[in-house]
Amino acid sequence: MSEYLTAIIVDDEPPAIRLLQKYFQQLQGIKCVATCTRAVEALALIETHKPDVVFLDIQMPDLNGIQLSAIIKDKVKIVFTTAYPQFAIEGFEVNAIDYLLKPIPFERFIVAVEKVRKQQTENTVVNTAAETNIEDYFFVKTDGKKRYQRIEVKAINYLESIKNYVVLHTASEQVVTYNTLKYFEENLPGSQFVKIHKSFIAAIGKIEKTDNNEVWVSGKCLPIGDTYRNDFFERIERFEI
Numbered sequence: 001m002s003e004y005l006t007a008i009i010v011d012d013e014p015p016a017i018r019l020l021q022k023y024f025q026q027l028q029g030i031k032c033v034a035t036c037t038r039a040v041e042a043l044a045l046i047e048t049h050k051p052d053v054v055f056l057d058i059q060m061p062d063l064n065g066i067q068l069s070a071i072i073k074d075k076v077k078i079v080f081t082t083a084y085p086q087f088a089i090e091g092f093e094v095n096a097i098d099y100l101l102k103p104i105p106f107e108r109f110i111v112a113v114e115k116v117r118k119q120q121t122e123n124t125v126v127n128t129a130a131e132t133n134i135e136d137y138f139f140v141k142t143d144g145k146k147r148y149q150r151i152e153v154k155a156i157n158y159l160e161s162i163k164n165y166v167v168l169h170t171a172s173e174q175v176v177t178y179n180t181l182k183y184f185e186e187n188l189p190g191s192q193f194v195k196i197h198k199s200f201i202a203a204i205g206k207i208e209k210t211d212n213n214e215v216w217v218s219g220k221c222l223p224i225g226d227t228y229r230n231d232f233f234e235r236i237e238r239f240e241i
Contacts, residue, residue, distance in 0.1 A: 005030040005116060008049060010042040010065070011057035011081065016102060020055055020081070023109045030113055039063035046072055053097065053116045058082040069096065077119065079112050118164065121178050138187075140168070140177040149175055153192065157218040159184055159201040171218065194235050197225035210236065 007024065009032060011017050017035050024032040034045045039060050046054065054076050058065035069078050073095060083102040097119060098112040121141075139148040155170040161181040168175040185195055195201045196215055200222050208216045212229075215222045224232060 006051040009035040039068040053077040
């Protein structure tokens with residue numbers, strides 16, 4: 001992924017385009033690479049620029065935003081921009097990231113961009129099966145620039161979710177990355193890790209002891225959530241002798 005998000009604005013109202021362009025200029029980390037006033041023009045622009053997101057008006061001539069989104073939804077993320085709230089349900093049915101009502105306040109625009117960024121970031125832990133072996137190691141982005149850090153799977157003691165970040169705790173350091181615990185739950189080897197709480201995943205091989213409510217992992221006491229208790233003890237009992 002590039003250092004910034006790229007976007008296209010599709011709107012048949014030039015003042016609406018100018019407003020979003022102004023917002024893009026004020027916000028770091030996202031760049032508007034093209035604009036157009038007709039939905040049919042957007043198809044060619046998307047093929048040319050391959051943006052991360054399209055800010056898409058709904059009421060347009062020839063082809064409206066809902067119809068266009070059905071065509072492009074598998075190629076690009078979509079944020080609808082419209083003066084008509086009655087289209088919201090249709091907008092989210094095509095898996096739009098957000099739905100902005102005109103006139104769009106700058107702070108609401110920022111929220112939409114952050115939603116796009118969050119979904120994009122969930123896919124940026126660099127560990128595709130064709131390039132690295134997730135059983136052994138992976139790379140995480142550790143800041144807003146192109147800085148990646150290699151993490152050895154066997155070195156992880158536990159993972160902790162703090163708001164929009166995940167802290168990877170190892171014996172020697174704590175690595176913070178902008179991601180979700182769900183991503184790691186789905187991609188780390190299930191035979192080696194177990195979710196014990198909504199905010200914690202523990203390395204099974206690093207568990208020292210446990211009682212009904214807590215787990216000690218490499219000297220750290222972690223809580224066991226009610227939702228995860230039964231599954232956790234079923235996993236632990238497989239190792240009982």
